[in-house]
Amino acid sequence: MSDEHSLGEVPADWPIPGQATLTAARDAALDALKDTELAGRRLGRYYDPTGNFAGATYRTVLPNDPGQITAADLFAVTLLSVRLRPAAARRLLDDERHRDAVQRRLAAVPEDADLAEADAATLVDASALYEDVKRALASPRTAKSDPWVTASKLCARKRPSLLPVRDRKVRELLGIPPRSDHRHDWLIHRGLMRDSMTLGLLRDAKTNATTQDGIRADVRDPSLRVLDVVLWTHAISLDAS
Incomplete structure (x- = not known):
């Protein structure tokens, strides 16, 4: 099976991960999921x-208006251990140029878009949204300002079934090289969300989700978000071992 076929419809100019890269990421995800009781x-x-983990609050704290970014979104993102500087918050909330650009991008991306099946046009629009959010967050006074983690987490809150929460630990776990293009990263996550074995184990892990007190955990987040949690918690467990 070709890389392109396994990833579905991909925009023509996007950097497509090679088969070895996709296989390594899948192996890492399956390793995180193989013990579904532990996961x-x-x-x-x-x-x-x-x-004290963010849990569902990252997605459910209100208001969560799919058409705009509000102070509630910025608060939610801070629960994922990122720092938002005041000037960046003002650019997103109060600067007409940045705020209007982001709202136009949000309007172009369907609220129910799913990473596994999104068409090329939706992926292109989502990429433009990410770039505008990152542009608003970046400091105009710092030439190398690259708030890719914060931009990823903010976009993932607005479109949780489409855009993965990218951070360094998960990227390292999946074998994604530093500073790789976000489109390349998204396609790796897309491959995982189209893989039947990965999804089957993820469903079993959700079924086994229990707290330390033995209480059944209420895991209602979209599968893309739940997969990120599994990968992230597995990565920090490796750091601790």
């Missing part, structure tokens, strides 16, 4: 409302 306990701990 379930990690999910339960993450989604335990009495604990």
Whole structure:
């Protein structure tokens, strides 16, 4: 099977990951999911409302208007351990040029778009949204300002079934090289979300999601977000071992 075929419809000019890259990422995801009881306990701990992980609050804290970015979105993103500088917040919330550009981009990306099946046009529009959000977050006084983590987490809150939460730990776990193009990264996640074995194990892990007190955890986030949690909690467990 060719790389392009396994990834579905991809924009013509996007950097397509090679088969070795896709296979390595899949192997890493399957390793994180192979013990579905352990993965379930990690999910339960993450989604335990009495604990200190972000859990579902990152997505559910209100208001969460799909058509604009508000102060609630900025608060939600800080729950994922990123720092938002005041000037960046003002550019997103109060600067007419940046705010209007982001709202236009959000309007172009369907609220229910799914990474596994999104067509090329939706992926292009999502990429433009990400770039405008990152542009608003970047400091105009710093030549090398690249707030890709914050931009990724903010965009993922607005379109949680389409855009993955990208951070360094998950990228390293999946074997993604530093400073790779976000479009390249998205296609790696797209490959995982189109893989039946990965999705089957993810469903089993959700079924096994229990807190430390043995209480069934309420995991209602989209599968793309839940996969990120599994990968991230697995990565930090490797750091701790």
